[in-house]
Amino acid sequence: MRLPAREEWAGVHAADLVEAIARRESRRRYRRGALGLDELAFLLWATQGVRKVLGQGTALRTVPSAGCRHALETYLCAMNVDSLEQGVYRYLPVEHALVGVSRAADLRGRVAQAALGQTFAGLAAVTFVWTAIPYRMEWRYGPAAYKVIALDAGHVCQNLYLACEAIGCGTCAIAAYDQDAMDRLLGVDGQDEFTIYLAPVGRA
Numbered sequence: 686m687r688l689p690a691r692e693e694w695a696g697v698h699a700a701d702l703v704e705a706i707a708r709r710e711s712r713r714r715y716r717r718g719a720l721g722l723d724e725l726a727f728l729l730w731a732t733q734g735v736r737k738v739l740g741q742g743t744a745l746r747t748v749p750s751a752g753c754r755h756a757l758e759t760y761l762c763a764m765n766v767d768s769l770e771q772g773v774y775r776y777l778p779v780e781h782a783l784v785g786v787s788r789a790a791d792l793r794g795r796v797a798q799a800a801l802g803q804t805f806a807g808l809a810a811v812t813f814v815w816t817a818i819p820y821r822m823e824w825r826y827g828p829a830a831y832k833v834i835a836l837d838a839g840h841v842c843q844n845l846y847l848a849c850e851a852i853g854c855g856t857c858a859i860a861a862y863d864q865d866a867m868d869r870l871l872g873v874d875g876q877d878e879f880t881i882y883l884a885p886v887g888r889a
């Protein structure tokens with residue numbers, strides 16, 4: 686499913702950067718309202734959006750990445766997003782599109798359970814889940830791959846914090862989760878690709 690492009694974000698009125706930085710905090714309580722598809726498109730662009738395709742399988746994005754390897758993938762557990770059926774989706778940055786992964790039954794319950802009972806992860810409108818594909822870094826950085834993957838994830842999540850603040854939403858980084866349960870929910874094998882970080886998003 687193609688997402689609204691930047692010039693189509695009619696409903697997105699972002700506060701300025703200074704305000705967003707000043708207001709940033711981890712928010713674990715969300716209002717019930719749905720997230721607009723244009724707002725979701727903005728958050729995906731802010732966290733992994735492509736600025737320029739360089740060819741040879743590399744692209745510059747809105748976040749930095751060691752060696753421009755971009756070893757992270759973004760999955761969404763979409764629970765209350767306009768025009769999006771409840772389910773698990775994967776973001777395709779170059780196409781700026783979503784592909785459906787699964788329609789897990791009791792998605793809210795499974796997300797909260799995989800987040801080790803942190804119920805706010807299941808009460809959000811959407812929970813971002815980032816996975817790592819370590820080979821994209823390992824062939825180049827060897828054992829240091831793990832360090833740079835973790836550093837990359839920090840940049841992505843901080844952009845999500847600031848982008849959320851800018852549009853009246855809130856998020857909270859989550860690193861405490863059940864590895865197997867989260868990997869199973871996404872349908873990744875836990876070896877060549879595994880969950881590394883979560884961030885529920887909802888209206889503040």
Ligand SMILES: Cc1cc2nc3c(=O)[nH]c(=O)nc-3n(C[C@H](O)[C@H](O)[C@H](O)COP(=O)(O)O)c2cc1C
Pocket residue numbers: 709710711712713803857858859860861862
């Ligand atoms: C790497 C990382 C992991 C975190 N994991 C969790 C978590 O599992 N659950 C949670 O409620 N908050 C988690 N947090 C949020 C921190 O608790 C929060 O950033 C800290 O208390 C400071 O609050 P602030 O973000 O509002 O400034 C995490 C933050 C980071 C950076």
